[in-house]
Amino acid sequence: MTHPAAPPLTLSGVYFDGRTSRDRAATLEVSGDTLVLRAEGGLEARWPTGQVSIDPPIPGIRRVLKFQGGARFETADDAGVSALEARLGRNRGLGRVRRLEARWGTALGAVALMILFAWGFVAFGLPALARTAAKATPRSVLATFDRETVELLEGQDYVGPSRLSAARQAQLQRVFRRVTSRVGGGYPYRLLLRDGDAPDAPFALGANAFALPGGTVVMTDQLVRLSRDDRELAGVLAHEAGHVTHRHTLAGVYQGLGLSLLTVAVTGDLISAGTFAAAVPAALLRNGYSRVAETESDDLAGRHLLREYGTTKPLRDLLARLETEDRGADENDVQEGSRVEDLLQTHPGTAQRIRHLREMEEQAKAR
């Protein structure tokens, strides 16, 4: 009787004593600090309100009040129990959750939030995390990556031994050393010249060059043959050195790892078939470097070419030849794609890269 403001409250429902499965029709009366339960069969019990525990509300389900010893009272009178909760100050947090759950407005808001969050995380959060993790990875770990990858490439016959003459190979190694001493950032560089069209390869690499995280750069004979002079190859090698110094490959690995972890987390709630659908964007995103990474590496290569030769044309021409697979092609043979096409690409188009390199040159001359 301590709260004159709170009128007595009566709830009707079912009582279980916790010792048998017998249900008894019952009423629960709340007056002041006491709960009085009267059940079928003349049973009457009292508890102080402090001892009762009230289960948080779940939409559409009877409310449950639990007492010591496993006894419980269940009632469909949600309003009554909510009033009691308010009076006793119970379940504030989950009561609020219930009110949010009851509205379509908040549900739609939650949908929008999830979409926004998912997009934001995949588009910005994950790459940023991957870049940070890549920068923080010690160099000793990078060497392991290189060793394992080269073993895989050679063990599975993706590449064959180079067919270039020893003299030509030595010359290319000199070009590579010069490039890496200028723009290499002190990594333990190594150039592997390999045949990209090995007879037993599962697929032909063709004219190609790529950088592994620790400073190993693989360049194929086919790319060497596609070039017209070593300035072009210097441009490519500087570009690959850019991937190394910016740790793009490693960031890509981390991003793929994050995506697969995310996929598991998300599809854990779906059924296994959902995993398949989620794997598709993961594979797409994992493929190759991002636009940002290519542009960063092109910047480095462009600066190197400008410093050494005063022009970015060698790299532009080689890019054009890679795009058209035509040994006679030059930068003017590559057409700009449509804007929509560009937006859809995770990878910058060749035309865009050529234009970027040309702009670098024009800016350098204007200065």
Added chain:
Amino acid sequence: MTERPDATSSPPIPPGPPAQEPPRVVAEVADPPAAPTVTTHPLSFTGQAGEYFRIWILNLALTVVTLGLFLPWARVRQRQYFYGHTWLDGQNFEYTASPLALLRGYLIVGAFFLTYTLATNLQFQGWEIVAGVIGLLFVVLYPWLVMKSLRFLAVSTTHRGLRFRHHGRAGGAYTAYGLANIAAGVSGGLALPWAWFMQRRYQVENTAYGSARAKFRGDVGDFYVIGLTGLAVAIGGGLLLAVPVIGVLVGLGFLENFNVDGDVTTAGVIAGIAALYVALLALYGIAWQYVRAATLRYVLNRIEVGGVVRTAATFSPWRLVWIGVTNTVAQVLTLGLATPWAAIRRTRYIASGVQVRAIHSLDSFAADVTPDENALGEAATELLDINLGF
């Protein structure tokens, strides 16, 4: 103690709570009346897709904004919704696990899981040891985790104020989930149905409602029939799909000049092969879903509780497969947003095909008093996707 011979060849009884749940039970009955009358209580499910969608999406959003810390609360609320909307003889079930207990389990298991993933993916120095120890720990502890999980799930389920219990012991778990799985592996799958049998029997026979123990009246042979039916579906369907496609490809000679690059026919062949691959994956999924559905129905038809209650299932396994397939399609097409609808739809269909038959009132069971369980096992089964069957 009443072991009553079942004079009536009537179907069995007890229940099946939400989809993957242990069976329910009965109590001791004092003096058996002369002619037992069988009462059938259908199970019913009253959850609504729209209502559950709001709970699901909001709890998902709260989990995301709290960086996962809300996850145990979300899981508990979602499960409470399903249990609470499952009714038997005028009373509903209740899921009573404490989110805080689950959180502790999640954090422990999550830390191991993360370490293992990082070790295998990053291969930092000494990763073999770290991953090896965690992997070995998991293999060795797996049956124990299953046991803990079953015990926790049972003790967290309440009906009519009485809890379910699972009295499984480690010995039985290591036989049913350790030995049996190893046997299934080394026998190339021949012992797999036997392993299913051992696992279902372990699950059912150790379950109790209050103080009434459940009994499993199933037989190994029937599991072989289910397994072979699933296999036949997979092989038969695979042949039906693959033969015409390969025939067409060979007939048109596409396979021979497969290496001609860049032209349209090559793209067509690749698309055809990809489609075939997806179709075969789907077929495998269908066969597996059939095995699960048929097993669930079979087991529900062979549970007896306390000698006075039996469960019966009348749903069709093939209908359940159909629901599973269409649910998956809907979920993929809606990027997961149809998940709540799919879950409600499946549970409603299963519940509508489950009955409990009793020769005694369901209010005559008595409680069992034993110590509580911790939540580590259940957290492990959720995070690591251990399949408890059904």
